[in-house]
Amino acid sequence: MTRTIKLAGEIPPELAGRRLDAVLAQMFPDYSRSRIQQWIDEGAVEVAGERPHLRQKTCGGEPVLIRVSLDDPGRDVAEDLPLDLVHEDDHLLVINKPAGLVVHPAAGHPQGTLVNALLHHAPELAHLPRAGIVHRLDKETSGLLVVARTLASHTDLVRQLQARTVGREYLALVQGALVSGGTVEAPIGRHPVDRKRMAVVTGGREAITHYRVEERFANHTLLRVNLETGRTHQIRVHMAHLHHPLVGDPVYGGRPRFPAGLSDEAMAILRGFRRQALHATRLTLEHPDGSGSRRWEAGLPEDMEALLQALRTG
Structure with a gap:
């Protein structure tokens, strides 16, 4: 089926003078550069109404149109699953994702994902790359996520992400006491030994995280974190790199630290928090319809709120 x-x-x-295939791979990141090269060779790409050659350089401002037939495995099925819709219009959806929900179907999670729920709520998303999802959250991270509803919106949102104009703000509870905020600028790539993990590595992709102190506790700190880049596990890796890993992080958290004098009830809540204490609380972007900047917020989920209250009361 195609x-x-x-x-x-x-x-x-700003991409003028670069090779066309490289530019298109950046504009449409859901498709590899080799696949785009194949489409150029097949004549499926038009630039300013003409078929380009593979090594053609760009001028900037040229309209691009790609028409291509793709195999559709039909693997992702629509499922009637609950969705916490913060905003919905003809151009995009903003979802408040709960912790524990996988975003994309994959081995081990073929169904029961955000994509399956989206396909039931808005079947037209089946015709968009990754069902319209332009950025993701880890399974155990909660909070706001934007979904494009049309191809034009998808292209616009991807361009905003590449230009780093999308504001993504998180609340993160970390171990240890931080005196002040700061910025982590450290490249992230695959861990040299454990390929399932990410790490700060020489030669990794640029990664920049800004953070400031929101609230202090005896041996923990609540941070308000802003992403300048969007690497896999970026906040989790950067905070661990600072030796202040996220509370509950099963991959990067290390041994939990318990402040002296904590009540048995608070200790039980802290011990029982088994996911990274990370919530995407604010999302800011330019609406694809040209109406200007929009902002959405989502309050902390109950488990993180209970955790903070336990640390406040001791």
């Missing part, structure tokens, strides 16, 4: 897709956009002026 389906025809159409990708449209305009080459950003």
Whole structure:
């Protein structure tokens, strides 16, 4: 079974002078550079109404149109699952994802994911790359996530993410007492030994995290974190790199630290918190319809709120 897709956009002026295949791979990150090269060779790509050659350089501002037929395995099925919709219009959806919900189907999670729920709520998303999802949250991270509802919106949101103009703010509870905020600028890549983990590594991809102190506790700190880049596990890796890992993080958290004098009840809540204490609380972007900047917020989920209250009362 095949389906025809159409990708449209305009080459950003700041990418002028670069090879076309590299530019298109950046504009449409859901498709590899090798696949885009194949489409150029097949004549499926038009730039300013003409078929380009593979090594053509861009001028900036040219309209791009790609029409191609793709195999559709039909693997992702629609499922009637609950969705916490913070916002919905003809161009996009904003979801408040609960902890424990996987975003994309994969081995071990073929169903019961956010994608399955989205396909039931908005079946037209089946025709978009990754069902319209332009950024993701880890399974055990809660909070706001934007989903494009049209191809034009998808292209626009991906461009905003690449330009680093999308504001993504998180609340993170970390181990240890931080005196002040700061910035972590350390490249992230695959761990050299454990390929399932990420790490700060020489030659990794640029990663920049800004943080400031929101609330202090005896041996923990609540941080308000802003992402400048969006690498896999970025906040979790950067906080562990500072030796202040997220509370409950099963991968990067290390041994939990318990402040002296904590009540048995508070200790039980802290011990029982088995996910990274991370919540995407605020999302800011330019609406794809051209109406200007929009902002959405989501309060802390009950488990994180209970954890903070336990630390406040001791």
